Amino acid sequence: xxxxxxxxxxxxxxxVATTFATPAAHAQDHYAGKTITLLVGGNPGGxxxxxxxxxSRHIAKYIPGSPQMIVRNQPGAGSGTAAAAIYNTAPKDGTxxxxxxxxxxxxxxxxxxxxxxxxxxxFIYIASADSGTRVCITGKTSSIKTMKDALERKAIMGxxxxxxxxxxxxxxxxxxxxxxxxxxxxxxxxPDIFLAIEQGEVDGTCGLDWSSLKAQRPAWVRDGxxxxxxxxxxxxxxxxxxxxxxxxxxxxxxxxxxxxxxxVLAQQxxxxxxxxxxxxxxxxxxxxxxxxxxxxxDKEFLADAEKSRIDISPTSGEEVQKLVAQVFAMKADVxxxxxxxxxx
Numbered sequence: 001x002x003x004x005x006x007x008x009x010x011x012x013x014x015x016v017a018t019t020f021a022t023p024a025a026h027a028q029d030h031y032a033g034k035t036i037t038l039l040v041g042g043n044p045g046g047x048x049x050x051x052x053x054x055x056s057r058h059i060a061k062y063i064p065g066s067p068q069m070i071v072r073n074q075p076g077a078g079s080g081t082a083a084a085a086i087y088n089t090a091p092k093d094g095t096x097x098x099x100x101x102x103x104x105x106x107x108x109x110x111x112x113x114x115x116x117x118x119x120x121x122x123f124i125y126i127a128s129a130d131s132g133t134r135v136c137i138t139g140k141t142s143s144i145k146t147m148k149d150a151l152e153r154k155a156i157m158g159x160x161x162x163x164x165x166x167x168x169x170x171x172x173x174x175x176x177x178x179x180x181x182x183x184x185x186x187x188x189x190x191p192d193i194f195l196a197i198e199q200g201e202v203d204g205t206c207g208l209d210w211s212s213l214k215a216q217r218p219a220w221v222r223d224g225x226x227x228x229x230x231x232x233x234x235x236x237x238x239x240x241x242x243x244x245x246x247x248x249x250x251x252x253x254x255x256x257x258x259x260x261x262x263x264v265l266a267q268q269x270x271x272x273x274x275x276x277x278x279x280x281x282x283x284x285x286x287x288x289x290x291x292x293x294x295x296x297x298d299k300e301f302l303a304d305a306e307k308s309r310i311d312i313s314p315t316s317g318e319e320v321q322k323l324v325a326q327v328f329a330m331k332a333d334v335x336x337x338x339x340x341x342x343x344x
Contacts, residue, residue, distance in 0.1 A: 029064075029065060030064060030065060030094075030283065030284060030287065031063050031064060031065035031066075031067040031094075031095075031287070032064075032065030032066075032067075033065070033067075034065065034067045034068075034095055035067055035068040035069075035070060035095065036060075036063070036067045036068070036069050036070075036094075036095050036096075036097065037070050037071075037072055037090075037095065037096050037097070038052045038055070038056055038069065038070070038071045038072070038097050038099050038274075039072050039073075039074055039082045039085060039086060039090070039096060039097065039098050039099060040052050040071060040072065040073045040074070040075075040082065040099040041074060041075060041076075041078070041079020041080070041081065041082035041083060041098065041099060041100050041101055041104065042073065042075050042079060042099075042101065042189050042190075043073060043075045043188055043189035043190075043191055043192075044073050045191050045216070046189050046190050046191060046212070046216070047190065047209055047211065047212030047215055047216060047310075048079075048099050048100075048101065048272060049071070049073060050212075050215050050216070050308055050310055051099070051129050051130070051272055051310055052071050052099045053071050054301070054304055054305055054308050054310060055129065055292075055295060055301070056069040056070070056071050057069075057301075057304060058295050058298055058300060058301040058304065059291050059292065059295040059301075062290070062291040062294040062295055062298075063287060063288070063291045064287060067095075075188060075189060076161075077104070077161060078101055078103050078104050078107070078160060078161060078164040078165075079098075079099075079100045079101040079103075079104045080104045080107065080116060080118075082098055082099070082100060083098055083100050083104050083116075083118050083120070083123075083275075084116070084117045084118050085098075086098035086118075086123075086275060086276065086277055087117070087118030087119075087122075087123070087277055087278075088117060088118065090277065092276075092277045092279040092280055093280065093281065093284060094276055094280050094281065094284025094285065094287070094288060096276070096277070097126060097274050097275065097276055097288070098123070098274070098275045098276070099272070099273075099274055100273055100274075100275060101164065101165065102165075102267035102268070102270055102271055102272075102273060103164055103165045103168055103207075103267065104120065105120040105123075105267065105270070105273065105324060106120075106264070106267050106327070107120065108120065108121075108328075109263075109327065109328065109330070109335055109338065109339070110168065110264065110338055110339050110342045111339070111342075111343075120324065121324060121325065121328045122278045123275040123276070123277070123278065123324075124275060124276050124277070124278060124280055124285055124317070124321070125270070125273055125274070125275055125317045125318075125320040125321045125324065126274040126275060126276060126285070126288045126289055126292055126317045127273075127274050127289065127292035127293070127296070127314060127315065127316060127317050127320070128269075128270040128271060128272050128273045128274070128314060128315040128320050129271075129272040129274070129296070129312060129314055130209075130211055130271045130272045130310070130311055130312060130313050130314070131268060131269045131270065131271045131313050131315055132209060132210055132211055132233070132237070132268060132271055132311060132313060133209075133210045133231050133232065133233035133236075133237040133240065133268065134165060134169060134206075134207050134208060134209055134210065134231075134232045134233070134265075134268060135206075135208055135209075135210050135213065135228050135229075135230065135231050135232065135240070135245070136150075136157075136169070136170070136173065136204060136205070136206040136207075136208070136228075136229050136230045136232070137197075137204045137205060137208060137213065137220075137226045137227060137228050137229065138155065138197075138203045138204030138226070138227045138229060139197040139198065139200070139203065139204060139225075139226060139227075140224075140225045140226065140227070141200060142155070142197075142203040142204060142227065143203075144203050144204065144227070144229065145227045145229070146227070146229055147179070147229045147230050147246055147251065149229075150179040150180065150181065150229055150230075151177070151178055151179055151180070151251075152180070153180060154180045154181075154182055155179070155180065155181055155182065155203040155204060156181075156182045156184055156202045156203045157170045157181045157182065157183050157184065157202060157203060157204055157205055157206055158184055158187050158192075158193040158196045158197065158201070158202035158204070158205045159183050159184065159185040159186075159187065159193070159205065159206070159207075160185060160186070160187050160188070160189060160190075160193075161185060161186060164185075164207070165206075165207030165208075166185075166187075166190070166193065166205050166206055166207040166208065167183065167185045167207070168207060168264065168342040169206040169207030169232060169264075169342075170183045170205075170206040170207065171183060171341065171342050171343060171344060172261060172264055172341045172342050173206060173230070173232075173248070175257075175340070175341040175342075176248075176251075176252050176254070176257040176260075176261060176341055177248070177251040177252060178251075181206075183344070184202060190205070190208065190212065190216065191216070193205045194216065194217060197226075204226075204227070204229070206232075207232075209271060210231070210237060210239070210240065211310055211311040213226070213228075214309050214311075215308060215309040215310045218309055228240065228243060228245045229245070230245065230246055230247070230248055230251075231245045231246070231247050231248070232247075232248045232265060232268075233247065233248075233265065233268065234262065234265050234266070234268070234269075248261065256333075256337055257337065257341065259334045259337070260334055260337035260338040260340075260341055261338075261341070263327070263330055263334055263335070263338045264338055264341070264342060266323070266327055267327075269315065269323060270315055270320045270323060270324070273320060274292065274317075276288065285317075288317075289316065289317045289318070292314070292317070293314075293316065296312060296314040
């Protein structure tokens, strides 16, 4: 295990263990009579949507004024459409919160063709609901059952548009491990990809959060209806180890590629980020950060999360902010290689 990966893993452990300490809440009437919109950059029924709706059912009691909470979906461009709305057109008073894919935050780093109308480094990060491991899976009827099969035979992998983890991770593995993936991109989201797997249109998909798979297709995990062929994480996931799923590090030989893959996987530490616009008043930011901290420790919320089959491993907004800044300050040669391995 190389030192850079140890450094990222240590940082991740430190972040997840951080105590969320924020100043006292500002004036009680800031959110009184108002509505807070969680704008989800993915489709209804997807993992990010499930997380947002579960949080929305419990967080209002921790926000002074007890505002109404609503969830809206604005999918597109790997959550880039929602990110652009939060950054450019949505109100900047803390009443609109973006629920984004970490891939869109990494976009300027990994996609040389990126034409974003927002700067991910300038968002104010409120929290991340989870940090974890991503997997590649194939369907029950696919002839590709293991990573060994994928190294020997072609596998058609369904993916979203550029900037989505299903696309980036499939190419990353193809470029660094030698798997014979044929990437078919353009699916709207994971529900559509899951349907394509069920219908035999594609063999499988990559870049899928392990927690999302368990939440959206519990029977696939419980009844062995999906083959989990590889786990992608800075460290091993205990549940996946029990299933004898190999980690990506077993298949990457080049030191340069290992460093680049570490950069790509760093986004998993802030796996489900919640953001507001840069102009959001500091008092509103403090209130929202504290509310997310409080709800993540709420027993009723945690019981609801368990019922919804979602994992909660939160990271504070302050720590996500630091990590994003560190990612954007990575060495140029590592960034350039990371760009290349996530492209066709």
